[in-house]
Amino acid sequence: MKSEGVKDVVKWLRKEIRKAKKELESAKKDRAEFGMYEDCGDSYEGNVIEAQSALDTLIRIKIKTERYAKKLKYQEQGQ
Numbered sequence: 001m002k003s004e005g006v007k008d009v010v011k012w013l014r015k016e017i018r019k020a021k022k023e024l025e026s027a028k029k030d031r032a033e034f035g036m037y038e039d040c041g042d043s044y045e046g047n048v049i050e051a052q053s054a055l056d057t058l059i060r061i062k063i064k065t066e067r068y069a070k071k072l073k074y075q076e077q078g079q
Contacts, residue, residue, distance in 0.1 A: 003072040024051040
């Protein structure tokens with residue numbers, strides 16, 4: 001039952017996405033609080049961009065993994 005193993009990966013990805021969302025919110029909060037200072041504002045903006053990119057990547061991987069799980073399940077039913 002390969003599809004069951006892939007479903008475990010999807011569960012793990014959901015947890016990682018929740019963590020990434022929290023990190024993004026934290027980065028946005030830091031940018032709002034400290035981003036106005038000229039000497040470090042760009043750093044906080046970079047942190048937000050990096051956190052958003054990580055979240056987007058995890059979401060794309062989760063979607064593709066879910067599709068793969070469905071494909072495996074369909075193949076297993078056909079056998």
